[in-house]
Structures are given as C-alpha cells and as structure tokens.
Amino acid sequence: MTCLPGRSERTLGLVIDLDTCVGCQACVTACKGWNDQGYGVPLSDQNPYGSTPSGTFLNRVHSYQVQPADAAPMIVNFPRSCLHCTDAPCVTVCPTGASYKRVEDGIVLVNEDACIGCGLCAWACPYGAREMDADAGVMKKCTLCVDRIYNENLPEEDREPACVRTCPTGARHFGDLADPQSAVSQLVAARGGYDLMPEQGTRPVNKYLAPRKKDRPDKASLLAPLLDIQATGFAGWLDRVLGKI
Amino acid sequence: MNPAPSVIIFTVLSGMGFGYLALLATVHDYSGIAAFWHWFVGYALASIGLAASAFHLGNPQRAWRAFTQWRSSWLSREAWGAVLTLLALAPVALSDWLHLGLPGTFGWLGAGLAVVTIAATGMLYAQIRAVPRWHHWTVPVLFLAFGAAGGCLLAGLRMPSLLALLVLGGMMALHWRVGDGAFARAGSTLGTATGLGGRGQLSVFEPAHTAGSYLLHEMIFVVGRRHVPKLRALALFLSVVLPFLAMLLLPGRYGPYVAVPLHLLGAFAQRWLFFAQAEHVVGLYYGKR
Numbered sequence: 001m002t003c004l005p006g007r008s009e010r011t012l013g014l015v016i017d018l019d020t021c022v023g024c025q026a027c028v029t030a031c032k033g034w035n036d037q038g039y040g041v042p043l044s045d046q047n048p049y050g051s052t053p054s055g056t057f058l059n060r061v062h063s064y065q066v067q068p069a070d071a072a073p074m075i076v077n078f079p080r081s082c083l084h085c086t087d088a089p090c091v092t093v094c095p096t097g098a099s100y101k102r103v104e105d106g107i108v109l110v111n112e113d114a115c116i117g118c119g120l121c122a123w124a125c126p127y128g129a130r131e132m133d134a135d136a137g138v139m140k141k142c143t144l145c146v147d148r149i150y151n152e153n154l155p156e157e158d159r160e161p162a163c164v165r166t167c168p169t170g171a172r173h174f175g176d177l178a179d180p181q182s183a184v185s186q187l188v189a190a191r192g193g194y195d196l197m198p199e200q201g202t203r204p205v206n207k208y209l210a211p212r213k214k215d216r217p218d219k220a221s222l223l224a225p226l227l228d229i230q231a232t233g234f235a236g237w238l239d240r241v242l243g244k245i
Numbered sequence: 246m247n248p249a250p251s252v253i254i255f256t257v258l259s260g261m262g263f264g265y266l267a268l269l270a271t272v273h274d275y276s277g278i279a280a281f282w283h284w285f286v287g288y289a290l291a292s293i294g295l296a297a298s299a300f301h302l303g304n305p306q307r308a309w310r311a312f313t314q315w316r317s318s319w320l321s322r323e324a325w326g327a328v329l330t331l332l333a334l335a336p337v338a339l340s341d342w343l344h345l346g347l348p349g350t351f352g353w354l355g356a357g358l359a360v361v362t363i364a365a366t367g368m369l370y371a372q373i374r375a376v377p378r379w380h381h382w383t384v385p386v387l388f389l390a391f392g393a394a395g396g397c398l399l400a401g402l403r404m405p406s407l408l409a410l411l412v413l414g415g416m417m418a419l420h421w422r423v424g425d426g427a428f429a430r431a432g433s434t435l436g437t438a439t440g441l442g443g444r445g446q447l448s449v450f451e452p453a454h455t456a457g458s459y460l461l462h463e464m465i466f467v468v469g470r471r472h473v474p475k476l477r478a479l480a481l482f483l484s485v486v487l488p489f490l491a492m493l494l495l496p497g498r499y500g501p502y503v504a505v506p507l508h509l510l511g512a513f514a515q516r517w518l519f520f521a522q523a524e525h526v527v528g529l530y531y532g533k534r
Contacts (some may be wrong), residue, residue: 003317018441053456060453062530064435068445075450078439080530089374095320096310114310117303119463120320123246126375126433128527131459137303194440197526199432200374208440
C-alpha cells in the first residue's frame, strides 16, 4: 500500500548550502551521468542535438537575484531536487503502489515496473522533483543514489550520492538527519537549516542553509591616509603662500 | 496545468455518463428496446470517458495495477468506483430491457456507486494541495453538479434539469470566485519556495534550463489565460444558460435535443479552463505561473 510509513528509523537526506554553491551545474551533470546507467531506465533526452532539445533530469540548479534594501544585489544559486519528504504527497496519490517511502531509511523511490505513468505524483509534488521520462513513460525522481550509498563494490568515499561526491565547493552534504549527532544534523543546527515551502505541509527531510551575512566595507576608504599628500620643499612653500592669498 | 485532451474528455464524458446511468437506474422507467438504447448511451459515455483516460498513461498496459491502492489513492478509488458501477448496473439495464422485474434496490445501489465515482473523480484534483485552485471542496461538488445536470438533460426531465442547471451555474461561479484568490491564500511565494524571502526583493536571475522540460510542459501552462473572461462567459452560457432556456421554452421532447449538445460544448469549455487556469506552485521556481 502506498501509505506512508509512520516513522522511519533513519532519515537519509541532503543538506544544501546556498552560501557555498557557485552554480557550476556539476551536480546536475553528475546526477544525469550516474542515473543513465544505474537504477531503473536511463534518463532519456529528446532531440538532444536539434533545435528544441529537452530531457529528464532529477536535479536542476536555478539562479535567483536578491536585492536587499540597503546593500548590493546578490546572486543565489539554488539546486532543486527531491526533498524525500516525511509527509510525501507524491506517495499517497499513487494508484499502483509504485511510489513508496522506505521504512528503513526514508528514501522516496519509484518502482518503475509498477508505474503506469499517470503523472499524478508529479502533480502532487510542490517542488517539481518528479519528471516523467518521455521515452519510457515512467516517473523518474532522485533516488538519493540508493545504488551507490549501500554499494560495497565502490570504494568507501564513493558511497554517497553522485551530486554530493562531485560538488567542487562542498555545498552538498549527505547523512542521517534523524540522528542529532550526525554531521548533517550538527550543520543544520549550527546554520539554522530550513524547509522549503513549509506551508505545503510536506515536512521535507532535505534542509537548505541560507547564504551567510557578507562583510561590508567601511564607508571611508582604506586608502584615505595615503590620499592626504603633504608637499615639501619649494612646492610646500608655494602651497602655503598660495593658500594664504 | 496542461489541459490534455485525454483528461478533458475523460472527466466530461464519464461525469455525464455516470450521472445519466444513476438516473436511468432510479427515477427513469424505460422498458424494451427504448431502455436498451438509453442504457447504451449511458454506458457508451462512461466507457468512452474511461477509455480516454487510458491515453493519458505512459504505460496503459499496466492499468490493472491502479486497482491495488484503494486505501490511500483517490485515483484507485475512482477506478474501483467506475468498474463497480458499470458491473452493478448491468443487471438493472438487462432487467429494464428484457422485463426481468429486478427490484428497485439494485438500481439505487448502482446509482449510489455512480455518485461516489463522480465525487472520486473530483477528489483526484481537489486532493492536490500544490494546485491551490483545485484544493477545495467546491471541485468534487462542481463535478457532481455537472453529472446531475448532464444526466437530467439526457433523461429529458424538465423540472429536475432546470433545478440542476441552476445549481450548476451557482457552483461554477462559486468555484471561480473561490479559485481566483486560492493561490494567494495558500501563501506559497518565491520567498517560501527558496527560503530567501526575508532578504530583499527576490527575482529569477537565470532559468535552470533554457530548453523545455516535462515540468514546463505539464505544470507551467501559461498559454490561453488571457481569454479567461470570454471563456468563462462561453462556458456559463453554453453549459447552463442556453440549455436552461431550451428546456424552459422548447415544447416537450425537443428541449433535450438542443440542450444536450450545447451543455456538452459548455462542459468542454469549462473543463479546458479548469486545467488551463490552475496554477501549480512549482511555477514559482521558474518565475512563471
């Protein structure tokens, strides 16, 4: 049944630091690369080299401009993917049981063999985390790289989601958000990690960290002392005389 | 939301069909070959609608799986309701046609299932919180009003038709009125969607992708909203006002012949608008609604 598990023992998820994300799109590429060959059908592209290319992606990076009232505008890069919500609306709407949330680690997955491609789960998700694969007609979504994180054939440092592994600035963190002692939980506590669209009542597992306050330069220039040039010798005498006339 | 023809045909025809079947099973009293044709029309509308819904699926060959999750999913409940209604009413239809004299209780049972099915179709949309315009009790009630009006018109019941059309007109207007402020009331903005709300004026700097995507196509349908007032007037006139006048003024049996096609056209216009005008909160991330 596509009822939600009452409580999962661990809740694996991501913590995304908007302060350090530089918007390089490496996580988008790494995600697409890994999920082309791993869990389920590959992420297809339509007309990839033509005039109207499109394709399935599980992770997209947006860019927003923030214009504070009293400071310079700021660009915030914003990766968007499945938040593996505790009250995932995409799971309960599924008529076939293809969409489910795992009891053992809270990952929201799609059993593609049972998916009829009705698209109702994508409608139910406020975050646009699900995309229907146009070739296979089944719903694709972030698997939290379930085929990497438990994969004992991989070296230990690779047992994390592809997006986290590839991020060159360390803006993405992976871990157990139910364990208050875990590194990600500590990070969320220290930086005030928050939920996206809390008013939608989805209780996301993934947390976002806001950009830190930037240093502001003093009003006076650092070069001010150097700009006060005192002439000496003849030029100094001339300066004094001309100043008195 | 993308107004896909398959879902528009599905909701309009199956709603009208189940409404008509419910009336045939209860208040109407045809017999013999006349009964056969009336039941045929009801079954045809409901079945064509249900068949159209299959065209919306990426993998229709697995559609049987949609019957498994009735405990949590409205789509599953809708599927069960539709099949049970069609099965439960089959003996009633045969009894009318072949004079078998089945007790009326069977008809009432089937009619009840038909009503549940129409309500479940409405709940498919009303359950989705991410589309604030839909997330309201007026949606299933509007679908039921459409079923009642369409059924009464097809059955040629004059007074019930006039009443049902009045209720339908009122519900349509209420649904539009409530829906117009729904997005603002839901409280989702680019600020809550990104969590950057309190930091200043927030705007989209660059899109996440320059090409199209499933999200843009399916949930960020912005075409055609310009003509909303005209389409609303068209929907209201065709589905309610003109059929009302036709049933009121035209003599005897001619009313339905004029009213039903007009009502159907109006229902299609209303349903197109129902999808085209519904805004999904994911549009906020793209700066589009």
